[in-house]
Amino acid sequence: xxxxxxxxxxxxxEKWQKRKFxxxxxxxxxxxxxxxxxxxxxxxxxxxxxxxxxxxxQVKCFCFQDSPRRAHSISAQGGINxxxxxxxxxxxxxxxxxxxxxxxxxxxxxANVYRLAEVSVQIIDQCVAQGVPFAREYDGxxxxxxxxxxxxxxxxxxxxxxxxxxxxxxYQALSRQIASGRVQMFCRSEMLxxxxxxxxxxxxxxxxxxxxxxxxxxxxxxxxxxxxxxxVFYLSxxxxxxxxxxxxxxxxxxxxxxxxxxxxxxxxxxxxxxxxQSKLTLMSESLRNDGRxxxxxxxxxxxxxxxxxxxxxxxxLERKYPSFGNLAPRDIASRSAKEVCDEGRGVGEFGRGVYLxxxxxxxxxGENGVRERYGNLFEMYERITGENPYHQPxxxxxxxxxxxxxxxxxxxxxxxxxxxxxxxxxxxxxxxxNRLGASALMQGLADGYFILPYTISDYLATMxxxxxxxxxxxxxxxxEEVKNLTQKLLSIPGKRSVRSFHHELGALLWETCGMARxxxxxxxxxxxxxxxxxxxxxxxxxLGGNESLNPALEKAGRVADYLEFAELMCQxxxxxxxxxxxxxxxxxxxxxxxxxxxxxxxSYVAAWQFQGVGRPALLHxxxxxxxxxxxxERNYK
Ligand SMILES: Cc1cc2nc3c(=O)[nH]c(=O)nc-3n(C[C@H](O)[C@H](O)[C@H](O)COP(=O)(O)OP(=O)(O)OC[C@H]3O[C@@H](n4cnc5c(N)ncnc54)[C@H](O)[C@@H]3O)c2cc1C
Numbered sequence: 001x002x003x004x005x006x007x008x009x010x011x012x013x014e015k016w017q018k019r020k021f022x023x024x025x026x027x028x029x030x031x032x033x034x035x036x037x038x039x040x041x042x043x044x045x046x047x048x049x050x051x052x053x054x055x056x057x058q059v060k061c062f063c064f065q066d067s068p069r070r071a072h073s074i075s076a077q078g079g080i081n082x083x084x085x086x087x088x089x090x091x092x093x094x095x096x097x098x099x100x101x102x103x104x105x106x107x108x109x110x111a112n113v114y115r116l117a118e119v120s121v122q123i124i125d126q127c128v129a130q131g132v133p134f135a136r137e138y139d140g141x142x143x144x145x146x147x148x149x150x151x152x153x154x155x156x157x158x159x160x161x162x163x164x165x166x167x168x169x170x171y172q173a174l175s176r177q178i179a180s181g182r183v184q185m186f187c188r189s190e191m192l193x194x195x196x197x198x199x200x201x202x203x204x205x206x207x208x209x210x211x212x213x214x215x216x217x218x219x220x221x222x223x224x225x226x227x228x229x230x231x232v233f234y235l236s237x238x239x240x241x242x243x244x245x246x247x248x249x250x251x252x253x254x255x256x257x258x259x260x261x262x263x264x265x266x267x268x269x270x271x272x273x274x275x276x277q278s279k280l281t282l283m284s285e286s287l288r289n290d291g292r293x294x295x296x297x298x299x300x301x302x303x304x305x306x307x308x309x310x311x312x313x314x315x316x317l318e319r320k321y322p323s324f325g326n327l328a329p330r331d332i333a334s335r336s337a338k339e340v341c342d343e344g345r346g347v348g349e350f351g352r353g354v355y356l357x358x359x360x361x362x363x364x365x366g367e368n369g370v371r372e373r374y375g376n377l378f379e380m381y382e383r384i385t386g387e388n389p390y391h392q393p394x395x396x397x398x399x400x401x402x403x404x405x406x407x408x409x410x411x412x413x414x415x416x417x418x419x420x421x422x423x424x425x426x427x428x429x430x431x432x433x434n435r436l437g438a439s440a441l442m443q444g445l446a447d448g449y450f451i452l453p454y455t456i457s458d459y460l461a462t463m464x465x466x467x468x469x470x471x472x473x474x475x476x477x478x479x480e481e482v483k484n485l486t487q488k489l490l491s492i493p494g495k496r497s498v499r500s501f502h503h504e505l506g507a508l509l510w511e512t513c514g515m516a517r518x519x520x521x522x523x524x525x526x527x528x529x530x531x532x533x534x535x536x537x538x539x540x541x542x543l544g545g546n547e548s549l550n551p552a553l554e555k556a557g558r559v560a561d562y563l564e565f566a567e568l569m570c571q572x573x574x575x576x577x578x579x580x581x582x583x584x585x586x587x588x589x590x591x592x593x594x595x596x597x598x599x600x601x602x603s604y605v606a607a608w609q610f611q612g613v614g615r616p617a618l619l620h621x622x623x624x625x626x627x628x629x630x631x632x633e634r635n636y637k
Contacts, residue, residue, distance in 0.1 A: 003256075003607055003622040006410040007111040012628050013093075016115045019411070020454055024461035031056030034460050037204055037217055039191045039246055040225030041068030043076075043163070043441060044424025046170035047448030048223060053177035055453060060217060061174070062189045062206060064241060064554070069171050072227055072239040073444065076163025077377065078284035079145065079155035080441040082120040087144055091152040093117045098629065100439060103149040103329050104404070104432020105581035105597060106631050107259070107605075109624060111411060116430050116439075119446040124156055126449055130169035133158050145289050145373075147437035149329035149636070155438045160284055160377040166441060170448070190554065192485075193478040194222065194250040194420065201250075201420035202468045205478045207486070209554060212546035214479050216470040220460055221419050223452065224250060225444075228403035228425035230263065232562045232569065233514070234506020236400035237269055237282040243558040247407050247426050248565050255415045256607040256620060258408035258428035260565070261573035264435055264582045265515050266401035267293075267333035270384055270394075271353040278499075280399040281384055283356065284377055285437040288326040290361030290370060291394070293317050293333070295354050299344035305355055305393050316340055324636040331434045331582045331595070332636060334398035338515050339593065341397070348395045357393035398515060402440060404431045404582070405572075408607040408622075412455035413447060416607075419463065421456060423447035428605065433581025486546055489556045494539035498556045501536045505529070505559075505566055513566075513573050518586040522574040526567060530614055533563040564613055571608075571616060578602045590633075599631050 008015040008022070026034065034057050038049040041063040049061040063071060085091040096117035101108055124142070128134065134156050135143040144153040158165040177183040186206065193205040195216065203218040229244035230236035251257045268288065270281045294315045296308055316336055318325040328336070337354050340346065347353045362370050367390055371378065378389050385395070406428040407415050413429065414421050424444040431439065469475075508528055512521035536559070544550040579588040579595035580602070588596045603624045608617040 001620050003620055004410065005109060005622060006412055012114050015111050016118060023454055023458040026457045026461050028056060032058060035219040036221045036223060037219045038223045038225060039204065042071035042073035042225060042227055042424060043166055043170055044444035044448045045225030046174045047445050048225060048423060048452050049183050050170060050173035050177050051449050051453045053182035059183045061183055062186045062191060064188065064190045064209060066187050068174060069167060071167065072242050073167045074164045075239060076441055077160040078286035079157035079162045079438040081154050081438040082124045082156055083117055083154060084121055084124060086141055087153045089152045091154050096120060099150045100436055101629055102634055103436040104434050105634055107580050108430055108432030110626060110628055112430050116443055116446050119450045120442050122450055123442060123445045127166060127169050130173065132165045132169045145286055146327055147285055148327045149436040160374060163441060191246045192482045194253045195474050195478050196253045196417060197468050197472055197474045200418045203475060205482050210549050214482055216475040216479055218468055218470045221421060221456060223421045223423060224426050225424045226426045230400045230403055232566055233400040233509050234502050235280050237266060237280050240279060244565050245558050245561045248561045250407060250420060252610050255417050255420055256408040256609055257568060258605050258607045259405040260569045261576060261583055262404035262433050263400065264330060264402040264404060265334045265398045266330055267337055267398045268356060268396045269399035271348055271397035283381060283394060283396055287356060287374055287377060291356040291358050292360060293326050293354055293356055295340045295345040295347060321636045328636050329434060329436060334515060335584060337398055353395040353397045355393035356396045358389060402435055404433065404435055413452050414459060421452060423452055433583050489542050489553060490546060492540050494541045496539050496541060498540060498542060498552060498559050501532060501540060502559045505532055505562060509566055513570050516584050516586050517573050522570050525570045529567045536563055568608060568617055572606055575619065576602055
């Protein structure tokens with residue numbers, strides 16, 4: 001298969017401008033003749049649905065929550081990056097581009113990342129115009145803070161609720177279009193299949209989560225903005241509903257899945273407290289602006305934090321990475337935390353925790369100063385742990401947080417299936433092997449407000465003009481498959497809950513395909529996953545029925561997909577015999593324990609093609625070409 005990324009020729013800084021001019025346009029009067037299905041109403045989905053409708057297209061938008069406002073984007077805390085250089089501290093579009101490619105360990109496309117950095121400045125203007133209440137300095141300027149992997153302050157924020165405020169902005173733009181009739185919104189609707197006719201994406205099959213009714217929708221293009229799949233690990237910082245189903249089922253219909261093993265573990269989460277936990281909570285990376293990470297120097301030191309004097313503390317990030325200190329990128333900070341805990345220097349009941357200490361920040365800014373910046377995060381921490389972080393250090397530990405992998409897309413954000421576009425966390429496009437903090441919101445909104453609205457017009461203007469309706473046999477076939485799957489799930493007279501299978505799979509993945517991976521562990525996972533899947537289909541028990549709201553049934557379908565998808569993830573991790581970013585293969589490390597890339601053999605995007613359940617997927621490689629940056633060992637020292 002020829003994977004054409006459609007990257008424009010010419011100098012890096014001119015590529016996007018050039019491509020925008022080359023793209024075919026749809027005449028304003030003709031736009032209303034085209035219909036587009038947008039699945040997802042998070043930042044990526046809501047921004048694109050609103051923008052496409054504003055342009056005049058007929059849009060239908062779907063989400064599984066009861067309101068678009070409840071998309072997982074709402075949970076984003078820390079901020080959104082943009083190369084505005086308001087701080088006059090040396091930032092530029094080029095620096096954001098450089099930081100992002102380096103942060104992703106040189107496993108992303110230069111052209112995509114440069115465009116992202118370029119568009120970032122427009123996002124802030126757009127959101128300010130919508131009334132998003134970004135934090136401001138006393139003089140009225142928008143305030144900035146720093147996030148990991150950069151030495152400038154370019155992160156715009158609204159206390160610890162940036163995602164919520166940005167989503168309200170996008171939601172109000174969407175609501176305007178719903179009111180005007182140009183967007184039809186379908187809540188509590190889950191996409192369970194993609195319909196492909198003669199190799200072209202032509203529609204979707206939806207299950208109404210309240211009535212169980214199956215309905216098909218046909219359109220000229222389908223946009224998936226369905227978020228990430230961290231929950232394959234069972235425990236993650238993601239909302240419970242986040243899942244892989246939409247993109248996995250599109251993969252089964254022929255869309256390529258890129259870099260599925262590139263998953264991100266966030267260093268600052270509240271540690272696991274026991275077996276019955278179903279969710280982990282993020283403590284935003286922004287806290288590392290004023291919090292210092294440390295553990296006791298001595299193994300097994302059980303004294304209270306306050307009783308451990310300065311000389312007995314190891315501020316290990318500051319020691320190992322003096323230039324970036326506590327703002328080392330996530331993959332590096334996570335591995336360092338694991339390392340000190342493996343050495344027996346972890347804190348807390350299970351020894352799997354490190355301190356995030358604000359005493360110095362409070363001495364510098366005062367308790368109120370710290371409260372103004374992070375008040376809601378401190379409150380959340382106290383409510384969950386019962387400990388007051390103004391008076392004693394927080395305890396944190398890495399947890400699954402974000403997935404850089406996703407469906408393969410070209411520069412136009414179109415998958416290998418014509419007519420299927422993928423945006424936001426659901427695609428693989430911009431973050432390589434590790435995403436920098438505050439760059440996911442930037443990417444979702446760049447894709448939704450500023451990139452897809454241009455590129456989709458080129459597809460619509462040039463696509464074959466044959467209209468397909470839901471009477472086409474492919475729609476009927478997909479509907480039947482979806483109905484049969486639901487019936488099958490409900491009819492197994494098993495004894496185990498869906499949750500128990502999910503828990504078992506997650507524990508296996510965390511052990512073998514989590515923060516550290518190796519050949520032996522991955523092979524073990526690849527032999528165990530099919531066994532768990534087989535047991536699932538024999539012994540799961542899904543309570544309730546199809547004709548009313550049934551979260552157990554929803555979850556069963558999603559876990560069934562995880563049980564197939566997990567194999568693809570491990571296959572990808574096994575195949576990539578190098579370490580890069582969040583993909584840390586124990587066999588490939590530098591003498592001081594850093595990730596060791598193999599650029600000669602693995603500088604490519606791994607794009608996998610479905611070959612059948614339980615059969616190894618077929619690998620296609622898109623070589624990564626670096627014309628502007630020199631491939632170098634990532635160094636934050
Ligand atoms: C706790 C937390 C804090 C974070 N903080 C930050 C931050 O400060 N800065 C930053 O840049 N990033 C942050 N991130 C990452 C960022 O929030 C996400 O990457 C981003 O919001 C994803 O947006 P999205 O629009 O792609 O997907 P989502 O917001 O996840 O939206 C997915 C949408 O798809 C719909 N959907 C999914 N599957 C289906 C289906 N089968 N059928 C119908 N609808 C479906 C859902 O209903 C939803 O509307 C954070 C993540 C977490 C977990």
